[in-house]
Amino acid sequence: MKILHNFSLKNKHSFKVDVKAKCFILISKIEDIVKVLQNKKYNNNLLVLGSGTNTLFTKDYPGTILQIATKGIAVVDQDEKEITVEIQAGESWSGFVAWAVNNGFSGVENMALIPGTVGAGAIQNIAAYGENFEDVFVSLEVIEMASGKTISFDKKACKFGYRESIFKKDYRNRFxxxxxxxxxxxxDEINTSYHSRYGSLEDELAKISNPPYNIRDASKAVTLIRERKFPDWEKIGTAGSFFLNPVITKKELVxxxxxxxxxxFYPIDKLSYPKPDDPKFIYSDYVKIPAGWLLEELGWKGKWIGKVGTSPNQSLVVMTQKGATAQEILKFAEKMKLDVKKAYSIDLTPEVNII
Ligand SMILES: Cc1cc2nc3c(=O)[nH]c(=O)nc-3n(C[C@H](O)[C@H](O)[C@H](O)COP(=O)(O)OP(=O)(O)OC[C@H]3O[C@@H](n4cnc5c(N)ncnc54)[C@H](O)[C@@H]3O)c2cc1C
Known part of the structure; x- marks a missing residue:
């Protein structure tokens, strides 16, 4: 296990801002996590990192960053119809989707090419084109930072919601x-129930194949759309969608x-959204609307201020040119937020973890 001091995080988060971590440790074996937790020199002010594609470091980090890079996919249970797979948290999500599609296992094909690790996928409850991480989720294993103990969480305990889980809120930085x-x-079959909601996917499928479509067609179609829609995060500073899509009441929608x-607008009942404190809360009273659409209406598509801008294809995707500072990115995002608030009285919430 290598412990690096005063380590540049430039290549460790997809916005590529050049700030430093006091200590940086790449974890390739689970046993090494326990060793770090037992070492007083490194075990305080810990931050866990996957691939950094949903993280913006804005300043030097004064503690230890653990990058989880453990690898492995193993079949642990199966019957005639289904298969359960245990995946190490540091595995690449898109690599896992490719593995599933190549082996003829369905359920994740629409989430092809989402960057990041499998572990972070659970934290974020990643989703794309009607498929959500939680739809295929069974359980996960964690190490508690304070005690070094291994604990299991089932689906109910994870409290998944829209780009959310208990690990982002109540249990933040605990496990x-x-x-x-x-x-x-x-x-091989694909779930077509969501297709009418995603016209772009239907159109792409029709271009590349003939019905009945299978999971290879779906993952290829999604890959082609995403390659056009998103900048290449390995080359350009971005974290994909900067803000969450707002959830509003139907009355507000009018x-x-x-x-x-x-x-x-989309119904929100498919996901187990955490209910607000309203005792009369009914899922069907709420809808999700695309933040990108609101921003586009306000002229934010392909707009640049200095070295920070939005994608010419999607105004929710903030991008940077080489050398952009965290302050420039934050200022740009604040302007977007303010415009939406002024025009529609909606508070946009960042999807990106700002550290
Ligand atoms: C171009 C682009 C397109 C994207 N498209 C989508 C999309 O379609 N749908 C979608 O849902 N997301 C999308 N994202 C966002 C991103 O891919 C996901 O949020 C992904 O899950 C981030 O993974 P990561 O490993 O890079 O996370 P990181 O940024 O490294 O970490 C994210 C959070 O998880 C925590 N964390 C990471 N690993 C662990 C662990 N093992 N244990 C405990 N905590 C951990 C971190 O502390 C941090 O709080 C996109 C991003 C980009 C750049």
Missing amino acids: IITKVNLRLAKN GIQKKVPNIQ
Whole structure:
């Protein structure tokens, strides 16, 4: 286990801002996590990192960063119809999706090419084109930072929501995810129930194949769309969508529709959203609307201020040119937020972890 001091984080988060960590440790064996937790010199002010594709470091980090890079995919259970797979937290998510698709296991094909690690996928409850991490989730294993103990969490205990889990809120910085168990179906078929909501996917499928489509078609179609829609994060500073899509009441939606008549909206009942404190809360009273659409209406698509801008294809995707500072990125995002607040009285919340 190598412990690096005063280590540049430039290549460790996808915004590539050049700040430093006091200590940086690459974890390739689970046993090394326990060793770090037992070492008083390194075990305070710990921050766990996957691939850094949902993280923006804004200043030097005064503690120890543990980058989880453990690898491995193992089949742990199966019957005629389904298979359970145990994946090490440091595995690449898109690598895992490719493995599943190549082996004919369905359930994650629409989440092809989402950057990052499997462990962070659980933290964020990643999702794309109607498929959510939680839909295939069985359980995960963590190491508690304070005690070094290994604990298991089932689906209910993870409290998944829209880009959310208990590890982002109540249990923030308490546990290190080491392994994740997912259950996939042993068939080639794709779930088409969400397709009418994702016209771009239907169009792409029609371009590349003929019905009935299979999981290889779906993952290829999603890959092609994503390659056009997102900048290449390995070359360009970005973390994908900078803000979450807002969840609003249907009453609020009517107000927005007066200003943006064609705005798309999606039901939120498919996901187990954490309920607000309202005792009369009913899922069907709420909808999710695309933040990118609101921003585009306000002229934010392909807009640049100095070295920070948005994608010409999607105004929610903030991008940077070489040398952009964290302050420039934050200032840019604050302007976007302010514009949306002024025009629609909606508070945008960052999806990116700002450290
Ligand atoms: C171009 C682009 C497109 C994207 N598209 C999508 C998309 O379609 N859908 C989507 O949902 N997301 C998308 N994202 C966001 C990103 O891919 C996901 O959030 C992904 O899960 C981040 O993984 P990571 O390993 O890079 O996380 P990191 O940024 O390294 O970490 C994210 C958070 O998880 C914590 N964490 C990471 N690993 C562990 C662990 N093992 N134990 C405990 N805590 C941990 C970190 O402390 C941090 O708080 C996109 C990002 C980019 C750059």
